Amino acid sequence: MAAPYLECEGLSRHFGALAALDGVTMRVESGEIRALIGPNGAGKSTLFNVITGVLAPTAGVVRFKGERLSGLPPHEVCARGLSRTFQITALFSRLSALENVRLAAQARSAQRWRILPGGPATHQTLREGRQWLERLGLSALADTPAGLLSHGDQRLLEVAMALAQRPEVLLLDEPTQGLSVEETARTVDILRALLSGGGLTVLLVEHDMEVVFSLAQHITVLNRGRVIADGATEAVRQDPRVQEAYLGGLA
């Protein structure tokens, strides 16, 4: 049985006449850290939305471990082992940070259908919640309503929530967006520590090239809904087409 991997084949998504995705084919191997880059409007978030079931493709398939993923609703995609963060921070703003993470951890357990309070399952998810908050450096904010956290802490909280689900594939949509230099460095350090353990496949949409080069082993470059480059980080970095389309003078 092949190791878990994620595959997009000929994926297209149209909005009226506009092709946000146009025949995207991409294969991610198990344990890989893959960055998805491209200019604004290239279709990166659309790709995430199609993979996670928020949108259905107009053509093509998404497969995970050989099974068809496209066409499933988001909660079922998540149940298969894929967790994501959103480009625009999505949290439960009126609930505390701890409660946010706890809910994320609870989602995959059968105990989530209990209609009576307490019980060993709740203690378990509370424990897990605290653990994740600690690993992301957010313990002090456990009881703060998520809506009141700083932007950087909110983005870290979202990552904590995604990780608390113990996913097999983690999709991060611009995790450092809007963060200060110091917050970005902290986030990258945390992510690197978490990902170095292996066993987690990561798909990372990023605009910050330094983050990309410090975390990713492979890069897929999108432009106008199409894949224009796909390969190991160094190779993509040198690719003249990519440099022209996107990296400009940065590489």
Next chain:
Amino acid sequence: MLFLISIGLTLIFGIMRIMNFAHGALYMLGAYAGFTVAAWTGSYWLALVLAPLSVAAIGIVLESVALRPLYRREHGAFLLVTFGLALVIGETIRLGWGPDPRRLPIPPALAGSVTILGAPFPTYRLFLAVTGAVVALALWQFLARTRLGLLIRATSQNAEMVHALGVDVQVVRAGVFGLGCGLAALGGVMATPLVSAHLGMGVNVVVDAFVIVIIGGMGSFGGSIVGSLLLGLVQTFGNFYLPDLALAAIYLAMIAVLVLRPRGLFGPEE
């Protein structure tokens, strides 16, 4: 007459995304105001003009005071506040005019009947139908062709952009709401000679208006027309052939439309 009310409701919902629960109460207010104007001046025609205008003005005030703070909040708040307004307006009418119904006679010019297709048809009802059609046409042209109409439609799509262009969005919203209220009031004045202004007329009418707007398409004027016609047909034939089911039928239709085609028969594709 239900049609005029639905048009106003469609206008308010289409442009401002507010389901105005107070619409029936405003219709009632129009009826009572019309009665009062006619009683003072002795002229139906003056009532026809002044009552809707004054109710429209009240509508503008209401929007500025009660609805403006809510745009920042979720939509549920609108439903709640307009329901509260319906209660308040209803009670104010009861206190101001008393519990007895007020009758307004049909003006002599519109009394009697005309012959259509060989059968007598009440002139006044014809007047109602014609006015409704004229208003609908005028409104449609106004929204489609004039600059102000374009502005109003733009506001419903993207208020921020309109604001960036230097237009005071609040004025537009207040105006649209006032216009919708005025239309409801017009319906009220015109209804008075037929059913007389009585308490509870707002309550009876508002749900029917909702049904029409929803079935026809929330925000579509053509839909309102079709919706009113459909409702009229269902009610007339239903009452004739299957009186027991007629009342339930329109609500079943409303449910069916909401479930199968939430945008209504002619609603906008988003």
Next chain:
Amino acid sequence: MRAAVRALLLVAAVVMPLVLPTFLLTALTEMMILGLFAMSLDLLVGYTGLDSFGHAAVYGFGAYSAALLLLHTGVSLPVAILGGAVFTAAIAVPMAWLCTRATGVAFAMLTLAFAQLLYAVAYKWQSVTGGSDGLAGVPRTAGPLGMSWFTSRIGYYYLAAGCLIAAYVFCRGFVASAVGTTLLAIRDNERKAQALGYNPRAYKILVFVLSAFLGGLAGALYAPFAGFASPDLFFWMLSGQVLIMVVVGGAGTLGGPILGAAFFLALEHYLSVVTDSWALVLGLVFIAVVLFAPQGLWGMVRGRAVP
């Protein structure tokens, strides 16, 4: 502090009938019933963010079910009341399934449509529902096991109060449970909850049916209490009034709606003696609360904001 308040209220509830004059006892019983009705709606509005404009549907259905059971079968009072609640929950399942297909305004309109549909059915189905006159003379059948004490005025008070207290205790536990906290998440950000792996529709249907059970229980308590059931129990005015009770009392607090029901009844009974326009006052208070104090009376008292 909170526990002390609750204990005090509990004692008061138990002791009241022994000290109050009869007519006040009736009013208090009505408050218990309406409080239960309002609290059931709070599960939808305050905890899940589902604004239902047709909650009268479950109230009326519970009332008619209980009334029909008491009038046409020999079952005893408690059985009929429980039966009313169960039947209401049963009919709520298809209702919930249909209504949860929509969100926002469409959902509110769907609930309204269902309530009006039931109104129309109750109004027209003369043979079963008594048409516009409704069902009168609903008996408080004692039944076996010596439960006749419940049929008396004091006994009925304890029956209604008991139902409310039991429902309250259950709801307190429910909103703190795994399902309850998930509902809060759905209220805050449904898309995120779905992205985490929760199926929002399943949860909405669950809370809808639960809310219908409790609302139906309230209705089923009402019919033998008042002695009749009429189509007005389905009318959208009642849906609006119970929504007012929830919002004015304080949505999302469970205790708030009960307070709101008390407030509503107090206005109706006391203010109507003083002035003719108690409904006007209610409407103005309601608008003021929505605009300026969305956390409701209960929220203001406890200094906690539930926007």
